[in-house]
Structures are given as C-alpha cells and as structure tokens.
Amino acid sequence: MSPVAIAAGAPESGYTYGILAFLLVCLVAWIYRERTRAIRAERLLSATRRFALGDLTGGSGIRGPDELGVLADAVDQMAKQLRSVTGALRGRQEWFRMLLEHGSDVILTLDAQWQIGFAGPSLPHVLGWTPDQVARRPLAEFIHPNDAEAVQAALEGAVMRSGFGEPIAFRFRHSDGSWRSLEAVGNHPRDWPGPEHLIVTARDITPRERLESQLRQAQKMEALGRFAGGVAHDFNNLLTAIQGYASLLLFDLGPIDPRREDLEEIRKASERAAALTRQILAFSHRQVSEPEPVDLNLLIEDLERMIPRLIGEDVAVVTALDPGLGVVNADPRQLEQVIMNLVVNARDAMPEGGRLTIETANEAVAEDDPRASPDLPPGPYIVLTVGDTGTGIDPEIQANIFDPFFTTKEPGRGTGLGLSTVYGIVKQIGGHIEVDSELGRGADFRIYLPELPGARVERAARPAALPAPRGSETILLVEDEESVRVFANKALEKQGYTVLEARHGRDALMRLAEHAGPVHLVITDMVMPEMSGGELARRLAGERPEVPVLFMSGYSDGEIAHRGLGATSAYLQKPFTSDVLARKVREVLG
Ligand SMILES: Nc1ncnc2c1ncn2[C@@H]1O[C@H](COP(=O)(O)OP(=O)(O)OP(=O)(O)O)[C@@H](O)[C@H]1O
Ligand SMILES: [Mg+2]
Structure with a gap:
C-alpha cells in the first residue's frame, strides 16, 4: 500500500470509528434507559402488590414525567385515599366494639338451626362465657329446660314477624353453672344474605327479679302482719273479757265449789288462746317486747314440766344445763316461744320416736374465731341448743326453712311460721341461729344470745x-x-x-x-x-x-x-x- 493511500484511508476510518463509538454510546444509553424503566416498573408493581395486600404504608417511590411516573403518582394517590378510608373504618369499628363491650345488653346472632354465631363482647361479663365458647353451639344447650318450649315458640314467632315483638324472659346458664334470668327480643334481618337468621338482644334481669321478689315478699308480709296484728288485737280484747270474768267468778266461788273446775278449764283454754295470739303478734312484729334479765336454765326448768305432754311418750327428753350459765336480756315469754317452736318441730321430725336434747352453755366468740361474722360479732354468748334424732333437713331446703310460710308439712299440719317467728325473736334480741343437720341424722338448732355481763337472776317466788x-x-x-x-x-x-x-x-x-x-x-x-x-x-x-x-x-x-x-x-x-x-x-x- 502506498503512503498516499494510507494517508488517504486514515480520515475515512476515523469517521467510521466515530460512528461506531456513537452507536455504542447510544446502545449503552438505550440499555441503561430500558433497565431503569424495568426497575421502576418492577418497583411500581411490588408497591401495587403491597397495597393490594393491605399494607398502605409509604408510597411507590417512583417519580418522573413519563407514563410510569404519572401511573405511579395515580397509584400513590389511590393508596393515600384508601389509607384514609381504612383509618376511618377502623376507628368506626373500634367505636362499635366499645359500644358492644361496654353495654350491658348481650347481642347474639342465630342461624336457621338456632345455633349461636356471633356473640357480642359483653357476653363474658354478663354470662361468663367467651364468644368463642358459645359459637356454633345450639342456643338450646344454654336454656333452662322449663323455659325451652317458650323460647322455641318465641324464636319462631320472631322470624315470622317484622320488627321487634314482646320481650320474653327465660333462664340462661351462666358459665359458673348458675341460672341468670334474661329478657330478650329477636329480630329477623329480612334482606340480609348471610347466615344470620335472627339477631337477639338480651338483658340480664336477675338483680331486678330478686329485688322485685323481695319487695313482693315484704309487701305480702306487711299486709299479712297488719291483718294478723288486727286479728290479734280484737282477739286479745275478747280474751281479756273471757279470762277476766272467769277470774272474777273464781274469786267469788268458794274453794270447794264444784263449778271451780269448769271455770278453771275456761281459764286454761283462754290462756292457750292467748299464747296463740302472742305467736301471731311476734310473727307480725307487733308485740311489745319487755326484756328483762333471764336465766335460761330457770326458764327451761319451768317449761320442762310441759314438754313431755307436748311431745308424747316415744321421745326421750335429755336436758344438759350448764350450772354456771350467764344471763340474757330478753322477754321471757318470747324465749319460751322460741323453745316451744323448736321443740314442736323436733317432735314432728320424730314420728317414730327418738331423743330430744335441750342444752345450754356459755361460749365466747373471739375476734379470730371462724364463727365470728357480722351476724355473730365477737363477745360472750349464751348458747341454747335444741337437737333431735329425727328425719333431718334436706340440704336443698335448709336456706328456706326460716322463710315465713315455708313448710314441708301437709296442709293443716304446719303453717310454716314457727321458724320465722324464732328467727324474728332471736334477731330482735341481737342473737344468731345456726342449723346443723343431715338427712336421716336429726337436726341441731343452736341459738346464740348475747350475754348480759354481771347480771344475776334469783328464782322468783311464784x-x-x-x-x-x-x-x-x-x-x-x-x-x-x-x-x-x-x-x-x-x-x-x-x-x-x-x-x-x-x-x-x-x-x-x-x-x-x-x-x-x-x-x-x-x-x-x-x-x-x-x-x-x-x-x-x-x-x-x-x-x-x-x-x-x-x-x-x-x-x-x-x-x-x-x-x-x-x-x-x-x-x-x-x-x-x-x-x-x-x-x-x-x-x-x-
Ligand atoms: N327439727 C327439724 N327437723 C327436720 N325438719 C325441720 C325441723 N325443724 C324445721 N324443719 C323443717 O322446716 C320447715 C319449717 O319449719 P317451721 O317451724 O317454720 O314451720 P312448720 O313446722 O312446718 O309449721 P308451723 O311451725 O307453723 O306449725 C318444716 O316444715 C320442716 O320441713
Ligand atoms: Mg314449726
């Protein structure tokens, strides 16, 4: 090759190299741009996926005037919007939860098979169960068997009806096994496509029922007390005349007059009638109590003569009287009534015979004594126990035996006033009663009477x-x-x-x-x-x-x-x- 040719070929190849270099740069730039775009698209895609999964925190981080930048901006705007809507929804949800949890009413949903679905968060503090424990269980499992039929009818009625009907009251089992009284209404959400067939709103009315029954009882007792007191009042006037004239006649008759015996019978009968009216007055709390220092032993010794006549021959009477017994401040007639009512109950519990025990003792209740309670404050007491070896008392009824009119005796044999009278008198004296009994093993009634310290009672001349x-x-x-x-x-x-x-x-x-x-x-x-x-x-x-x-x-x-x-x-x-x-x-x- 000639130098000229060589010299002439040089500018040509320089040009070619230039083009090649340019093309190379363009290629690199293109590759770079495509790569960057792919990365941005990838980031936008992953941000979109994150938003779709519910994580609305942060944005896509993509900016730019190109289509991807504009798209990313729109996606970020959407996420922001969603974030604010979700936040508001969550706040609302919390608010509803707070309402349900702090309301006293329980809300339940039932499906068409009457199984519990949703249970409101107030369930645990009203009925002891957690919502999970009751979910998918039949409502009937929790309803008192005696109320089941009425509840079933009410559920069916609620589905047929639109809106709320009359509330129904029934017993629902608490997680501790007790029964709570609920008052509930059911409503059928007609257009709702879900499994919720009935929405039930229930309220615990147990305390209200208890108060109402106490009030009814108190009103009944008040009315009865008035009535009984009124009858006793008129009766006592009549008895004053009967006893009075009998005693005047007795005074006039000579000591050996044969009519004396008949008059004595009249007087005795009127005394029995007077004892009966005293019982009515004590029960109706209209008796003026005349407390005095009483030696319970002397009182029991006086009664002892009457007891065998009262209880019959099959029952042995054992008395164990504490010779050092202290004195109580009480109306002796009322104390007699207490003892006689307990003795009569003991007799009735021993139809086949047995043993009646009457005991007295001094007992001190110390501060740390397990027996001490607001009903039995610490201090010295005289304790009277009347025990028998009879039928005993069923534990199921032990809580009721002091209720007025509670009796297990057949009509005509018991009024159910005996123990309520005993209770009234013992409370009036400031005392306390305990019952210890087992079925078939007899019963012991222990009566604590506060001791009157330092007092002594001499047996009075008749x-x-x-x-x-x-x-x-x-x-x-x-x-x-x-x-x-x-x-x-x-x-x-x-x-x-x-x-x-x-x-x-x-x-x-x-x-x-x-x-x-x-x-x-x-x-x-x-x-x-x-x-x-x-x-x-x-x-x-x-x-x-x-x-x-x-x-x-x-x-x-x-x-x-x-x-x-x-x-x-x-x-x-x-x-x-x-x-x-x-x-x-x-x-x-x-
Ligand atoms: N010693 C006892 N042994 C077994 N059960 C008793 C005894 N004392 C009382 N009870 C039970 O308590 C119930 C209530 O007694 P309470 O004396 O108040 O009424 P009552 O004896 O039935 O009738 P009333 O005394 O008015 O004639 C009795 O019906 C009986 O079931
Ligand atoms: Mg009785």
Missing part, C-alpha cells in the same frame, strides 16, 4: 302464791271496748279502788275536768276512736304531769309504744287477768 295487792286510789279507766272496760272496772273496784270510766281520750279529758278530787292513775287503751291513748298521754303530760299512765293494748307496734311510753308510764299486754291488773296497778302507784 306471784300467784301471794294475794293480789289492794289500794284505795282513784283511777281513770279509758277503754273503747265495753266488755274489757266493765271487767277492768269490776276488778279494780274489787281491790278497793275508785274508778272513773271513759270511752276514749276526749271523753277521758272531760271526765278529768269534771272530777273535783285527785286522780292517781290513768289506765288507757292505746288504739281508740276520737283520741288515741298516746295522744291522751301527751295531753296529760302537759296538763297533769304528776299522774302516771298505764297503757294497755292487745296490739301495739313498736312505734306507738315508743311514742306513747314516757318516763311516768307503764305497759300492760292484753289479755290480762284481774290478778295481773291488780299487781301492775300497785307496781305503778308504788
């Missing part, structure tokens, strides 16, 4: 042994019931007193104004027309404070007694005999 005391004072006798007034007048005159009679409070004030001489005592009934005994006493306290007042009543609730009885007044429970009246009058006059 009052009937002494003749009734006499007097010559003037007494104003106020009583609306004529038979009682006439009897009391006779009885008082017989003992030497001068008696002014009045039919009610207003009448009494007139008699007082008319009477020129002194009046030493006013004996007045409590419940009277025109002006009650309490009102009369208040008027007298202003006008003649020196005159003592002796109230008598066959019925007196604590309030009347409390309002009426002042410092210079005393109380006489009807019925009373001429002897008791004479002693009481002398006691008040001094």
Whole structure:
C-alpha cells in the first residue's frame, strides 16, 4: 500500500470509528434507559402488590414525567385515599366494639338451626362465657329446660314477624353453672344474605327479679302482719273479757265449789288462746317486747314440766344445763316461744320416736374465731341448743326453712311460721341461729344470745302464791271496748279502788275536768276512736304531769309504744287477768 493511500484511508476510518463509538454510546444509553424503566416498573408493581395486600404504608417511590411516573403518582394517590378510608373504618369499628363491650345488653346472632354465631363482647361479663365458647353451639344447650318450649315458640314467632315483638324472659346458664334470668327480643334481618337468621338482644334481669321478689315478699308480709296484728288485737280484747270474768267468778266461788273446775278449764283454754295470739303478734312484729334479765336454765326448768305432754311418750327428753350459765336480756315469754317452736318441730321430725336434747352453755366468740361474722360479732354468748334424732333437713331446703310460710308439712299440719317467728325473736334480741343437720341424722338448732355481763337472776317466788295487792286510789279507766272496760272496772273496784270510766281520750279529758278530787292513775287503751291513748298521754303530760299512765293494748307496734311510753308510764299486754291488773296497778302507784 502506498503512503498516499494510507494517508488517504486514515480520515475515512476515523469517521467510521466515530460512528461506531456513537452507536455504542447510544446502545449503552438505550440499555441503561430500558433497565431503569424495568426497575421502576418492577418497583411500581411490588408497591401495587403491597397495597393490594393491605399494607398502605409509604408510597411507590417512583417519580418522573413519563407514563410510569404519572401511573405511579395515580397509584400513590389511590393508596393515600384508601389509607384514609381504612383509618376511618377502623376507628368506626373500634367505636362499635366499645359500644358492644361496654353495654350491658348481650347481642347474639342465630342461624336457621338456632345455633349461636356471633356473640357480642359483653357476653363474658354478663354470662361468663367467651364468644368463642358459645359459637356454633345450639342456643338450646344454654336454656333452662322449663323455659325451652317458650323460647322455641318465641324464636319462631320472631322470624315470622317484622320488627321487634314482646320481650320474653327465660333462664340462661351462666358459665359458673348458675341460672341468670334474661329478657330478650329477636329480630329477623329480612334482606340480609348471610347466615344470620335472627339477631337477639338480651338483658340480664336477675338483680331486678330478686329485688322485685323481695319487695313482693315484704309487701305480702306487711299486709299479712297488719291483718294478723288486727286479728290479734280484737282477739286479745275478747280474751281479756273471757279470762277476766272467769277470774272474777273464781274469786267469788268458794274453794270447794264444784263449778271451780269448769271455770278453771275456761281459764286454761283462754290462756292457750292467748299464747296463740302472742305467736301471731311476734310473727307480725307487733308485740311489745319487755326484756328483762333471764336465766335460761330457770326458764327451761319451768317449761320442762310441759314438754313431755307436748311431745308424747316415744321421745326421750335429755336436758344438759350448764350450772354456771350467764344471763340474757330478753322477754321471757318470747324465749319460751322460741323453745316451744323448736321443740314442736323436733317432735314432728320424730314420728317414730327418738331423743330430744335441750342444752345450754356459755361460749365466747373471739375476734379470730371462724364463727365470728357480722351476724355473730365477737363477745360472750349464751348458747341454747335444741337437737333431735329425727328425719333431718334436706340440704336443698335448709336456706328456706326460716322463710315465713315455708313448710314441708301437709296442709293443716304446719303453717310454716314457727321458724320465722324464732328467727324474728332471736334477731330482735341481737342473737344468731345456726342449723346443723343431715338427712336421716336429726337436726341441731343452736341459738346464740348475747350475754348480759354481771347480771344475776334469783328464782322468783311464784306471784300467784301471794294475794293480789289492794289500794284505795282513784283511777281513770279509758277503754273503747265495753266488755274489757266493765271487767277492768269490776276488778279494780274489787281491790278497793275508785274508778272513773271513759270511752276514749276526749271523753277521758272531760271526765278529768269534771272530777273535783285527785286522780292517781290513768289506765288507757292505746288504739281508740276520737283520741288515741298516746295522744291522751301527751295531753296529760302537759296538763297533769304528776299522774302516771298505764297503757294497755292487745296490739301495739313498736312505734306507738315508743311514742306513747314516757318516763311516768307503764305497759300492760292484753289479755290480762284481774290478778295481773291488780299487781301492775300497785307496781305503778308504788
Ligand atoms: N327439727 C327439724 N327437723 C327436720 N325438719 C325441720 C325441723 N325443724 C324445721 N324443719 C323443717 O322446716 C320447715 C319449717 O319449719 P317451721 O317451724 O317454720 O314451720 P312448720 O313446722 O312446718 O309449721 P308451723 O311451725 O307453723 O306449725 C318444716 O316444715 C320442716 O320441713
Ligand atoms: Mg314449726
């Protein structure tokens, strides 16, 4: 090759190299651009997938004026929008959950087979179950068998109906095994395509039911108490006349008169009737209790003579009385009633015979004693135990035996008032009762009565042994019931007193104004027309404070007694005999 040719060929090849280099650069640039675009497309795709799976955090990170950049921007906008909608939805969901969880009502859904689907989050604190524990289980598993039929009918009725019907009450099993009373309504979501066939809203009405039943019980007892108290009141007036006239006749008859025996029978029968009205009054809490220091041993020894007659020959009576027994402050007649009611129950529990035990003991309940409770505060007690070897008490009914009218005896044999009376009296004294019994192994009733520290009781001479005391004072006798007034007048005159009679409070004030001489005592009934005994006493306290007042009543609730009885007044429970009246009058006059 010639140098010229060589020299001429050089610019040509330089040009070619230039083109080649340019093409190479273009190729590299193209490859780079395609690669970058592929990476951006890949990133956009993975961001889109992430959004689709629900992770809306961050953006695609792709920018640029090209189509990919514009697309990425649109996808980012969509994700942002979704983020805000999802956030709002989640907030709303939380709000509904909060409503359901903190509401007291339980919401359940049932499918067409009456299986539970959804259960609201309030379920655990209303019925103990977690929603998972009840899900897919038939509703019937939780319903009380006695309510199952009514619930089934209500469910079917709810599906037929549109809207809410009347609520239905039924018992639902709590996870702890107890029954809770629910009141529920069901609603059928007609257009709903899901398996939810019925939406049930239920409310726990157990506390309301308990309160209602307590209120009903209290109202029943109040009405019955009023009725019983009213009957006892009238009865006591009649008994005062019967006992009174019998005692006046006995007084007139000679000691060997053959009619004495008949009169004694009348007197005894009226005493039994009086004991019965005392029972009614104690039960209706309308008895004025007259507490005094009582030695329970002496009281039981007095009763012991009567007990064998009461319980029959097949029952052996064993008494174990603590000789060092302390004293209690209680109304002895009420204590007698407690013992007699327990003894009669023991007898009834031993139709085939057995052993009746009456025990007394001193017992101290210490601070750390397991028996100590608000019902049995620590302190010294006198414990009376009446036990038997009879049928025993079924544990199922032990909680009910103190309820008024609870009896397992056939109609006519028991009223179910015995133990409720015992309970009322023991509570009034501030005591406590415990029952220890097993079926077939008898029952022990242990009664704790607070000890009256430092008191002693001497056995009193029998009052009937002494003749009734006499007097010559003037007494104003106020009583609306004529038979009682006439009897009391006779009885008082017989003992030497001068008696002014009045039919009610207003009448009494007139008699007082008319009477020129002194009046030493006013004996007045409590419940009277025109002006009650309490009102009369208040008027007298202003006008003649020196005159003592002796109230008598066959019925007196604590309030009347409390309002009426002042410092210079005393109380006489009807019925009373001429002897008791004479002693009481002398006691008040001094
Ligand atoms: N000692 C006992 N042994 C077995 N069961 C008893 C005993 N004491 C009471 N009960 C049961 O408690 C129930 C209620 O007793 P409560 O004395 O209140 O009424 P009652 O004896 O049936 O009737 P009432 O005393 O009015 O005549 C009884 O019916 C009986 O079932
Ligand atoms: Mg009884």
